[in-house]
Amino acid sequence: MARQSISFTQPNDEWLKSQVDNQEYSSKSELVNDLIRQARNQQVQIDWIKAKLEKAEKSGFTNDTKSEILKQSKATLNG
Template identity: 60%
Template sequence: MARQSISLTRPNDEWLKAQVQSEEYASKSELVNDLIRQAREQQREVDWIRAKLVRAEENLQTKGYVEKSADNILADIKKRASANGEL
């Protein structure tokens, strides 16, 4: 494991300490690693959705207009992805 030194603002340091004191996490390092894991997972999801939307726009340009709203299209994509184990 790589050892790092970081500087935190007072509010962020106090929040980290409170999380550790509540025994939610054993250490600040564990909490920071968990936050980074969560951010990486969210980024993967955002990248996945962005790729699907780009593909949908490309299809729109080649196949024409669709009368579904963006929310409906996104919901359909997520539903199919969940069923296929992609999301």
């Protein structure tokens, strides 16, 4: 595993410490890795939505209903 040295603002550092102190996470590293995973998963959904929008813009329409698009979006986000 790669080791990094990063700096946090005081409010962010206090929040990280509180999450560890409340036993939400065992360490700041675990918390930061979880936040990065969440951001990566969100990016997957954003990329999927962008691709859908670009396809729809190029074709002028989509046959998918709003509920189908929402269902597909949720499925993509949840893996």
